[in-house]
Amino acid sequence: xxxxxxxxxxxxxxxxxxxxxxxxxxxxxxxxxxxxxxxxxxxxxxxxxxxxxxxxxxxxxxxxxxxxxxxxxxxxxxxxxxxxxxxxxxxxxxxxxxxxxxxxxxxxxxxxxxxxxxxxxxxxxxxxxxxxxxxxxxxxxxxxxxxxxxxxxx
Amino acid sequence: xxxxxxxxxxxxxxxxxxxxxxxxxxxxxxxxxxxxxxxxxxxxxxxxxxxxxxxxxxxxxxxxxxxxxxxxxxxxxxxxxxxxxxxxxxxxxxxxxxxxxxxxxxxxxxxxxxxxxxxxxxxxxxxxxxxxxxxxxxxxxxxxxxxxxxxxxx
Numbered sequence: 182x183x184x185x186x187x188x189x190x191x192x193x194x195x196x197x198x199x200x201x202x203x204x205x206x207x208x209x210x211x212x213x214x215x216x217x218x219x220x221x222x223x224x225x226x227x228x229x230x231x232x233x234x235x236x237x238x239x240x241x242x243x244x245x246x247x248x249x250x251x252x253x254x255x256x257x258x259x260x261x262x263x264x265x266x267x268x269x270x271x272x273x274x275x276x277x278x279x280x281x282x283x284x285x286x287x288x289x290x291x292x293x294x295x296x297x298x299x300x301x302x303x304x305x306x307x308x309x310x311x312x313x314x315x316x317x318x319x320x321x322x323x324x325x326x327x328x329x330x331x332x333x334x335x
Numbered sequence: 336x337x338x339x340x341x342x343x344x345x346x347x348x349x350x351x352x353x354x355x356x357x358x359x360x361x362x363x364x365x366x367x368x369x370x371x372x373x374x375x376x377x378x379x380x381x382x383x384x385x386x387x388x389x390x391x392x393x394x395x396x397x398x399x400x401x402x403x404x405x406x407x408x409x410x411x412x413x414x415x416x417x418x419x420x421x422x423x424x425x426x427x428x429x430x431x432x433x434x435x436x437x438x439x440x441x442x443x444x445x446x447x448x449x450x451x452x453x454x455x456x457x458x459x460x461x462x463x464x465x466x467x468x469x470x471x472x473x474x475x476x477x478x479x480x481x482x483x484x485x486x487x488x489x
Binding site: 197198200201204254258259260261263264302303304305306307308309312315316319320323 | 459
Protein backbone atom coordinates (compact mmCIF):
# COMPACT_ATOMS: atom_id res chain seq x y z
CA UNK A 182 0.00 0.00 0.00
CA UNK A 183 1.34 3.39 -1.03
CA UNK A 184 0.73 6.38 1.20
CA UNK A 185 0.05 9.68 -0.51
CA UNK A 186 0.03 12.80 1.63
CA UNK A 187 -0.73 16.38 0.66
CA UNK A 188 0.54 19.09 3.01
CA UNK A 189 -1.18 22.35 2.18
CA UNK A 190 -1.70 25.81 3.57
CA UNK A 191 -5.30 26.77 4.21
CA UNK A 192 -8.29 24.92 5.61
CA UNK A 193 -10.98 24.08 3.10
CA UNK A 194 -14.50 24.67 4.33
CA UNK A 195 -17.54 22.89 2.95
CA UNK A 196 -17.64 24.10 -0.65
CA UNK A 197 -17.97 22.82 -4.22
CA UNK A 198 -14.19 22.46 -4.51
CA UNK A 199 -14.07 20.36 -1.33
CA UNK A 200 -16.89 18.18 -2.68
CA UNK A 201 -14.94 17.58 -5.89
CA UNK A 202 -11.71 16.81 -4.03
CA UNK A 203 -13.61 14.37 -1.80
CA UNK A 204 -15.16 12.62 -4.80
CA UNK A 205 -11.75 11.94 -6.40
CA UNK A 206 -10.27 11.05 -3.03
CA UNK A 207 -12.90 8.35 -2.52
CA UNK A 208 -11.88 6.76 -5.82
CA UNK A 209 -8.17 6.53 -4.89
CA UNK A 210 -7.37 2.97 -3.78
CA UNK A 211 -4.17 3.78 -1.89
CA UNK A 212 -4.17 5.92 1.21
CA UNK A 213 -4.42 9.68 0.66
CA UNK A 214 -4.14 11.98 3.66
CA UNK A 215 -4.63 15.74 3.31
CA UNK A 216 -2.96 17.76 6.08
CA UNK A 217 -4.04 21.38 6.24
CA UNK A 218 -1.99 23.97 8.06
CA UNK A 219 -2.80 27.51 9.01
CA UNK A 220 -0.50 30.02 10.58
CA UNK A 221 -1.96 31.77 13.61
CA UNK A 222 -1.29 35.49 13.88
CA UNK A 223 0.02 35.82 10.34
CA UNK A 224 -1.48 39.28 9.78
CA UNK A 225 1.12 41.92 9.10
CA UNK A 226 4.02 39.47 8.73
CA UNK A 227 6.40 40.35 5.89
CA UNK A 228 5.96 37.87 3.00
CA UNK A 229 9.39 36.28 3.46
CA UNK A 230 8.76 35.62 7.17
CA UNK A 231 5.29 34.29 6.39
CA UNK A 232 6.70 31.86 3.81
CA UNK A 233 9.43 30.72 6.19
CA UNK A 234 6.98 30.03 9.00
CA UNK A 235 4.58 28.29 6.63
CA UNK A 236 7.51 26.17 5.40
CA UNK A 237 8.20 25.00 8.96
CA UNK A 238 4.56 23.91 9.30
CA UNK A 239 4.52 22.23 5.88
CA UNK A 240 7.64 20.19 6.59
CA UNK A 241 6.72 19.38 10.22
CA UNK A 242 5.00 16.06 9.53
CA UNK A 243 6.84 14.58 6.55
CA UNK A 244 7.32 10.87 7.28
CA UNK A 245 10.91 9.58 7.12
CA UNK A 246 11.95 8.11 3.78
CA UNK A 247 9.21 9.90 1.88
CA UNK A 248 9.65 11.11 -1.66
CA UNK A 249 8.81 14.81 -1.43
CA UNK A 250 7.33 16.85 -4.29
CA UNK A 251 7.01 20.59 -3.96
CA UNK A 252 4.33 21.96 -6.25
CA UNK A 253 5.36 25.04 -8.19
CA UNK A 254 4.33 26.25 -11.64
CA UNK A 255 8.02 26.91 -12.39
CA UNK A 256 8.84 23.24 -11.69
CA UNK A 257 9.12 20.28 -14.01
CA UNK A 258 6.22 19.68 -16.38
CA UNK A 259 5.28 16.02 -16.71
CA UNK A 260 2.36 14.62 -18.60
CA UNK A 261 0.03 12.24 -16.77
CA UNK A 262 1.81 9.13 -18.07
CA UNK A 263 5.25 10.47 -17.14
CA UNK A 264 3.93 11.27 -13.65
CA UNK A 265 2.52 7.73 -13.28
CA UNK A 266 5.81 6.26 -14.57
CA UNK A 267 7.79 8.33 -12.07
CA UNK A 268 5.64 7.13 -9.16
CA UNK A 269 5.99 3.53 -10.31
CA UNK A 270 9.76 3.90 -10.67
CA UNK A 271 10.04 5.35 -7.15
CA UNK A 272 7.94 2.50 -5.75
CA UNK A 273 10.37 0.08 -7.41
CA UNK A 274 13.15 1.99 -5.61
CA UNK A 275 11.31 1.12 -2.37
CA UNK A 276 9.59 4.42 -1.70
CA UNK A 277 6.13 3.85 -0.23
CA UNK A 278 5.32 7.37 0.95
CA UNK A 279 4.87 10.38 -1.33
CA UNK A 280 4.36 13.86 0.08
CA UNK A 281 3.14 16.79 -2.02
CA UNK A 282 3.69 20.29 -0.64
CA UNK A 283 1.31 23.05 -1.75
CA UNK A 284 1.95 26.54 -0.47
CA UNK A 285 -0.48 29.33 0.24
CA UNK A 286 -1.16 32.57 -1.60
CA UNK A 287 2.36 33.85 -0.83
CA UNK A 288 3.99 30.85 -2.54
CA UNK A 289 6.60 28.42 -1.25
CA UNK A 290 9.76 29.33 0.62
CA UNK A 291 13.03 28.34 -1.05
CA UNK A 292 13.82 26.01 1.87
CA UNK A 293 10.96 23.74 0.73
CA UNK A 294 12.43 23.42 -2.75
CA UNK A 295 15.86 22.64 -1.23
CA UNK A 296 14.39 19.85 0.88
CA UNK A 297 12.24 18.40 -1.91
CA UNK A 298 13.19 15.51 -4.15
CA UNK A 299 11.39 17.05 -7.10
CA UNK A 300 9.76 20.36 -7.98
CA UNK A 301 6.65 19.51 -9.95
CA UNK A 302 4.38 21.77 -12.01
CA UNK A 303 0.76 20.95 -12.78
CA UNK A 304 1.06 23.49 -15.59
CA UNK A 305 2.77 26.80 -16.24
CA UNK A 306 -0.36 28.74 -15.37
CA UNK A 307 -0.87 29.99 -11.83
CA UNK A 308 -3.78 28.22 -10.16
CA UNK A 309 -5.55 29.26 -6.96
CA UNK A 310 -4.16 26.85 -4.35
CA UNK A 311 -7.55 25.20 -3.87
CA UNK A 312 -7.76 24.37 -7.60
CA UNK A 313 -4.15 23.15 -7.50
CA UNK A 314 -5.19 20.77 -4.74
CA UNK A 315 -8.12 19.54 -6.83
CA UNK A 316 -6.03 19.02 -9.97
CA UNK A 317 -3.34 17.20 -7.97
CA UNK A 318 -5.84 14.81 -6.36
CA UNK A 319 -7.31 14.09 -9.81
CA UNK A 320 -3.82 13.42 -11.19
CA UNK A 321 -3.02 11.03 -8.32
CA UNK A 322 -6.25 9.17 -9.13
CA UNK A 323 -5.38 9.21 -12.85
CA UNK A 324 -1.86 7.92 -12.14
CA UNK A 325 -3.35 4.99 -10.18
CA UNK A 326 -5.64 4.26 -13.14
CA UNK A 327 -2.70 4.36 -15.57
CA UNK A 328 -0.58 2.06 -13.35
CA UNK A 329 -3.51 -0.37 -12.90
CA UNK A 330 -4.58 -0.21 -16.58
CA UNK A 331 -7.97 1.09 -15.50
CA UNK A 332 -9.94 2.56 -18.42
CA UNK A 333 -10.39 6.00 -16.76
CA UNK A 334 -7.38 7.41 -18.62
CA UNK A 335 -7.85 7.07 -22.33
CA UNK B 336 -16.26 44.79 -24.67
CA UNK B 337 -14.48 41.54 -25.44
CA UNK B 338 -16.53 38.43 -26.13
CA UNK B 339 -15.17 35.17 -24.82
CA UNK B 340 -16.86 31.98 -25.98
CA UNK B 341 -16.15 28.40 -24.95
CA UNK B 342 -17.40 25.70 -27.32
CA UNK B 343 -17.32 22.36 -25.54
CA UNK B 344 -18.57 18.82 -25.90
CA UNK B 345 -20.84 17.62 -23.10
CA UNK B 346 -23.64 19.23 -21.14
CA UNK B 347 -22.83 19.99 -17.53
CA UNK B 348 -25.58 19.13 -15.11
CA UNK B 349 -25.99 20.78 -11.73
CA UNK B 350 -22.84 19.69 -9.92
CA UNK B 351 -19.98 21.09 -7.80
CA UNK B 352 -17.89 21.68 -10.92
CA UNK B 353 -20.72 23.67 -12.53
CA UNK B 354 -21.08 25.72 -9.33
CA UNK B 355 -17.36 26.54 -9.42
CA UNK B 356 -17.45 27.45 -13.11
CA UNK B 357 -20.47 29.69 -12.48
CA UNK B 358 -18.74 31.44 -9.59
CA UNK B 359 -15.71 32.39 -11.73
CA UNK B 360 -17.95 33.26 -14.63
CA UNK B 361 -19.87 35.77 -12.53
CA UNK B 362 -16.59 37.52 -11.72
CA UNK B 363 -15.61 37.97 -15.39
CA UNK B 364 -16.39 41.54 -16.51
CA UNK B 365 -16.40 40.85 -20.25
CA UNK B 366 -18.98 38.59 -21.85
CA UNK B 367 -18.38 34.85 -21.51
CA UNK B 368 -20.72 32.46 -23.31
CA UNK B 369 -20.41 28.71 -22.85
CA UNK B 370 -21.87 26.69 -25.74
CA UNK B 371 -22.31 22.99 -25.02
CA UNK B 372 -22.72 20.46 -27.80
CA UNK B 373 -23.73 16.86 -27.69
CA UNK B 374 -23.80 14.44 -30.56
CA UNK B 375 -27.05 12.51 -30.85
CA UNK B 376 -26.74 8.81 -31.69
CA UNK B 377 -22.98 8.69 -31.09
CA UNK B 378 -23.01 5.17 -29.63
CA UNK B 379 -20.95 2.73 -31.66
CA UNK B 380 -19.38 5.37 -33.91
CA UNK B 381 -15.69 4.73 -34.61
CA UNK B 382 -13.57 7.28 -32.71
CA UNK B 383 -12.38 9.08 -35.85
CA UNK B 384 -15.95 9.55 -37.12
CA UNK B 385 -17.06 10.69 -33.67
CA UNK B 386 -14.28 13.30 -33.52
CA UNK B 387 -15.08 14.51 -37.04
CA UNK B 388 -18.77 14.95 -36.27
CA UNK B 389 -17.99 16.63 -32.95
CA UNK B 390 -15.61 18.96 -34.82
CA UNK B 391 -18.45 20.05 -37.13
CA UNK B 392 -20.59 20.90 -34.09
CA UNK B 393 -17.75 22.68 -32.30
CA UNK B 394 -16.96 24.91 -35.30
CA UNK B 395 -20.62 25.53 -36.25
CA UNK B 396 -21.07 28.76 -34.30
CA UNK B 397 -17.67 30.44 -34.39
CA UNK B 398 -18.30 34.16 -35.03
CA UNK B 399 -16.50 35.69 -38.02
CA UNK B 400 -13.15 37.32 -37.24
CA UNK B 401 -12.76 35.43 -33.96
CA UNK B 402 -9.38 34.39 -32.65
CA UNK B 403 -9.76 30.63 -32.15
CA UNK B 404 -7.87 28.61 -29.54
CA UNK B 405 -8.08 24.84 -29.55
CA UNK B 406 -7.32 23.40 -26.15
CA UNK B 407 -4.93 20.46 -26.20
CA UNK B 408 -2.35 19.32 -23.64
CA UNK B 409 0.14 18.91 -26.50
CA UNK B 410 -0.30 22.59 -27.43
CA UNK B 411 1.68 25.63 -26.42
CA UNK B 412 2.27 26.15 -22.71
CA UNK B 413 1.87 29.74 -21.59
CA UNK B 414 2.00 31.03 -18.08
CA UNK B 415 -0.89 33.20 -16.86
CA UNK B 416 0.91 36.45 -17.64
CA UNK B 417 1.89 35.31 -21.14
CA UNK B 418 -1.75 34.30 -21.75
CA UNK B 419 -2.97 37.73 -20.58
CA UNK B 420 -0.34 39.44 -22.75
CA UNK B 421 -1.40 37.41 -25.78
CA UNK B 422 -5.06 38.38 -25.31
CA UNK B 423 -4.12 42.03 -24.91
CA UNK B 424 -1.92 41.90 -28.02
CA UNK B 425 -4.76 40.34 -30.06
CA UNK B 426 -7.19 43.01 -28.82
CA UNK B 427 -4.70 45.63 -30.02
CA UNK B 428 -4.77 43.83 -33.39
CA UNK B 429 -8.56 44.47 -33.36
CA UNK B 430 -9.79 41.03 -32.32
CA UNK B 431 -12.80 41.36 -30.02
CA UNK B 432 -14.01 37.75 -30.03
CA UNK B 433 -12.05 34.80 -28.62
CA UNK B 434 -13.32 31.24 -29.00
CA UNK B 435 -11.90 28.33 -27.01
CA UNK B 436 -12.61 24.82 -28.30
CA UNK B 437 -12.65 21.96 -25.78
CA UNK B 438 -13.21 18.46 -27.12
CA UNK B 439 -14.86 15.51 -25.44
CA UNK B 440 -13.38 12.30 -24.06
CA UNK B 441 -12.26 11.23 -27.56
CA UNK B 442 -10.16 14.38 -28.02
CA UNK B 443 -10.14 16.93 -30.83
CA UNK B 444 -10.18 16.14 -34.52
CA UNK B 445 -7.18 17.38 -36.52
CA UNK B 446 -9.48 19.65 -38.55
CA UNK B 447 -10.02 21.77 -35.43
CA UNK B 448 -6.30 22.32 -34.98
CA UNK B 449 -6.00 23.25 -38.67
CA UNK B 450 -8.72 25.87 -38.34
CA UNK B 451 -7.43 27.30 -35.03
CA UNK B 452 -5.20 30.31 -34.66
CA UNK B 453 -3.41 28.77 -31.70
CA UNK B 454 -3.25 25.40 -29.97
CA UNK B 455 -3.12 26.12 -26.26
CA UNK B 456 -2.30 23.80 -23.34
CA UNK B 457 -3.47 24.42 -19.78
CA UNK B 458 -0.72 22.00 -18.75
CA UNK B 459 0.90 18.83 -20.02
CA UNK B 460 -1.28 16.66 -17.81
CA UNK B 461 -4.52 15.27 -19.16
CA UNK B 462 -7.51 16.81 -17.39
CA UNK B 463 -11.09 15.54 -17.46
CA UNK B 464 -12.82 17.91 -19.88
CA UNK B 465 -15.01 19.34 -17.11
CA UNK B 466 -11.93 20.29 -15.06
CA UNK B 467 -10.31 21.73 -18.20
CA UNK B 468 -13.37 23.93 -18.59
CA UNK B 469 -13.09 25.06 -14.95
CA UNK B 470 -9.35 25.82 -15.20
CA UNK B 471 -9.89 27.73 -18.46
CA UNK B 472 -12.67 29.90 -16.99
CA UNK B 473 -10.45 30.64 -13.98
CA UNK B 474 -7.56 31.59 -16.32
CA UNK B 475 -9.81 33.91 -18.33
CA UNK B 476 -10.82 35.59 -15.07
CA UNK B 477 -7.15 35.73 -13.98
CA UNK B 478 -6.12 37.23 -17.35
CA UNK B 479 -8.73 39.98 -16.90
CA UNK B 480 -7.34 40.68 -13.45
CA UNK B 481 -3.77 40.86 -14.79
CA UNK B 482 -4.80 43.19 -17.63
CA UNK B 483 -6.78 45.42 -15.23
CA UNK B 484 -4.10 45.32 -12.48
CA UNK B 485 -6.63 43.77 -10.10
CA UNK B 486 -4.96 42.29 -7.01
CA UNK B 487 -6.40 38.75 -7.56
CA UNK B 488 -3.25 37.60 -9.34
CA UNK B 489 -0.26 37.98 -7.07
